[in-house]
Amino acid sequence: MKLTILGGGGFRVPLVYGALLTDRGEGRVTEVVLHDLDDSRLYAVARVLAEQAATVPDAPTVTATTDLDEALRGADFIFSAIRVGGLEGRANDERVALAEGVLGQETVGAGGIAYGLRTVPVAVDIARRVARLAPDAWVINFTNPAGLVTEAMSRHLGDRVIGICDSPVGLGRRIAKVLGANPREAFIDYVGLNHLGWVRGLRVAGRDELPRLLADPDLLGSFEEGKLFGTDWLQSLGAIPNEYLHYYYFNRETVRAYSEVERTRGAFLRDQQAQFYDEMKRPDASALTVWDRTRAEREATYMSENRETAGAGERDADDLSGGYEKVALALMRAIARDERTTLILNVRNQGALSVLDTDAVIEVPCLVDANGAHPVAVDPLPDHATGLVCAVKGVEREVLAAAESGSRTTAVKAFALHPLVDSVNVARRLVEGYSEVHPGLAYLK
Incomplete structure (x- = not known):
């Protein structure tokens, strides 16, 4: 293989x-x-x-x-x-x-x-x-x-x-852990787009255990998302959002925090990895040791600005292990060996989420076998989530249209329609600014 x-x-x-x-x-x-x-x-x-x-x-x-x-x-x-x-x-x-x-x-x-x-x-x-x-x-x-x-x-x-993405997997694992359930035996009712989804249930032996978590403030506040979003807000939602929704629900605070840091996340990783690759040029360096040390620092600082804004403290040790590689391996095994399993994946909708068309890629539980990944039909989202999912999917479609046509006007439209961009004029300046620093956007005319 x-x-x-x-x-x-x-x-x-x-x-x-x-x-x-x-x-x-x-x-x-x-x-x-x-x-x-x-x-x-x-x-x-x-x-x-x-x-x-x-x-x-x-x-x-x-x-x-x-x-x-x-x-x-x-x-x-x-x-x-x-x-x-x-x-x-x-x-x-x-x-x-x-x-x-x-x-x-x-x-x-x-x-x-x-x-x-x-x-x-x-x-x-x-x-x-x-x-x-x-x-x-x-x-x-x-x-x-x-x-x-x-x-x-x-x-x-x-x-x-x-x-594939490791965020839904990590979220489901954390919820199962605080509920005392085995993640491998739990079905995670998760739906949305990549980095824009919600856990609406966690079923073990046919019983949904999520209401028990939402009803217990101490239990709810004991893991990453409870600390990040706050127990009151999670109880109001009646669901556990993917950590990336912190950028939407607490956008003003997050933008301020990112503006005040000495180095942004991207700049930190750029400098950190430049050092790693430089060290790898030394033939006497232990490659695996240097890589392990660099990875540990990388994982420990993940979403640090968001956690600081929320007063969430340091990440738990169990959350530093990543997980996307395990999803990739499970997916390959299921397809190559017909080892049927259920994984949360990004696939074409095929009618699973009724508010979006068949070809829209969504992030949902899928049954995986030798014939690929088959999305499980999910219940409709509440109105607030439906609005956000449809708005962001609309933006994604404008990005695809701009990439296909090379239209600068369509690119401006993509920025302007995003819920986190508050002005058409800002959208125009963003396209100008990005075109100046990215040679890869020279195709936009």
């Missing part, structure tokens, strides 16, 4: 390879191909992977290439984790937005739109190449904005592209 990782020089690739090393079953991945545009990054990551595999018999072989077509040919699974514009691009996304007093986060608001506008054309090119060179491959998309990029690729690959 061959797995190709696009963005193979990325910092988090060792998480995926580490998950593969735990899989000893029939039909496991035996060959990994790393693709990246940067030779030095490929070299650095390959060193980490070699140390990971050193004590594991029959570890998947690893090769690296900068030739995209070569990487795609013969692949059974293709994992896409590219970052168009690199971390410098992310830092610029944040800086340009904050200068206009709006959010620049990489997947939410103005920053997410900017990231999407320069990523979608690249993702579409990859999808077309996959359709030509590896038509039987399954594409697992982790490239952000994950829902938007998955929808762009699905127009060329149909249901053979599936988006």
